[in-house]
Amino acid sequence: MKLPLIAANWKMHKNRKEAREFCRAVIEGLPSRDLQHILLAPPFTCLETVVEAVAATPILVASQNCHGETHGAFTGEVSAPMLADLKVEWALLGHSERRHVFGESDELVAKRLEGALKQGLKVILCVGERLEEREAGQTEAVVARQLQPLENLRDLWQNIVLAYEPVWAIGTGRVATTEQIAQVHRFIRAAHGPIPVLYGGSVNPGNIGEIMRLPEVDGALIGGAALDSGKFQAMVAESLKAKGGSEHP
Numbered sequence: 001m002k003l004p005l006i007a008a009n010w011k012m013h014k015n016r017k018e019a020r021e022f023c024r025a026v027i028e029g030l031p032s033r034d035l036q037h038i039l040l041a042p043p044f045t046c047l048e049t050v051v052e053a054v055a056a057t058p059i060l061v062a063s064q065n066c067h068g069e070t071h072g073a074f075t076g077e078v079s080a081p082m083l084a085d086l087k088v089e090w091a092l093l094g095h096s097e098r099r100h101v102f103g104e105s106d107e108l109v110a111k112r113l114e115g116a117l118k119q120g121l122k123v124i125l126c127v128g129e130r131l132e133e134r135e136a137g138q139t140e141a142v143v144a145r146q147l148q149p150l151e152n153l154r155d156l157w158q159n160i161v162l163a164y165e166p167v168w169a170i171g172t173g174r175v176a177t178t179e180q181i182a183q184v185h186r187f188i189r190a191a192h193g194p195i196p197v198l199y200g201g202s203v204n205p206g207n208i209g210e211i212m213r214l215p216e217v218d219g220a221l222i223g224g225a226a227l228d229s230g231k232f233q234a235m236v237a238e239s240l241k242a243k244g245g246s247e248h249p
């Protein structure tokens with residue numbers, strides 16, 4: 001995996017045809033060395049299609065969630081071995097929509113994290129505070145609580161990327177200021193230094209350059225603006241310009 005990592009979270013968007021078209025446009029549109037900085041997280045129904053479409057490239061593919069158990073009576077869920085069967089090596093976990101729309105607790109996210117990592121998946125763990133938590137001065141306490149499960153998993157830290165996504169900045173067009181981003185990323189680094197930290201929340205082609213110029217930021221997790229292949233390519237190019245590429249072991 002190469003930093004900066006530019007990750008597209010497609011959420012509940014795109015069918016297989018649209019997924020193929022997106023991949024083709026990005027593969028044809030960017031220099032091949034840039035592709036090693038890309039991760040795509042399509043919905044479950046497009047995972048196999050995307051894995052096939054990017055098979056000849058270094059583009060990484062992630063599911064948007066994963067259960068902690070290998071199998072069982074968990075209607076609606078998929079497991080790490082099922083993802084491995086599709087050659088999917090990464091999963092997003094703890095996305096704020098999973099936590100706050102679908103009610104996944106810190107405990108549940110912790111179980112998913114431990115299970116997924118122990119079964120060999122690499123994980124982008126999302127953390128971030130809600131607006132009322134920020135306004136109450138609880139941002140660092142919330143992020144620390146969400147990162148607590150990492151303490152028992154130190155031997156697997158090399159398979160983790162973190163994404164700081166303030167809930168109030170996701171899908172709202174309200175991006176955090178560079179000071180707010182730098183502050184939380186520094187806080188995370190102080191405790192979890194070796195783990196890369198992406199920023200997410202209303203990242204777009206107009207603001208990604210200044211966010212990526214922050215030395216504390218190792219990449220971006222992008223929703224809405226990453227659905228369009230042209231905008232996504234522009235954001236990858238802008239990020240690499242801001243950072244230059246660097247390798248993560």
Ligand code: PGA
Pocket residue numbers: 009165169170171172173200201202203221222223224225
């Ligand atoms: P957004 O979503 O870029 O649309 O704000 C980011 C995310 O949810 O990961």
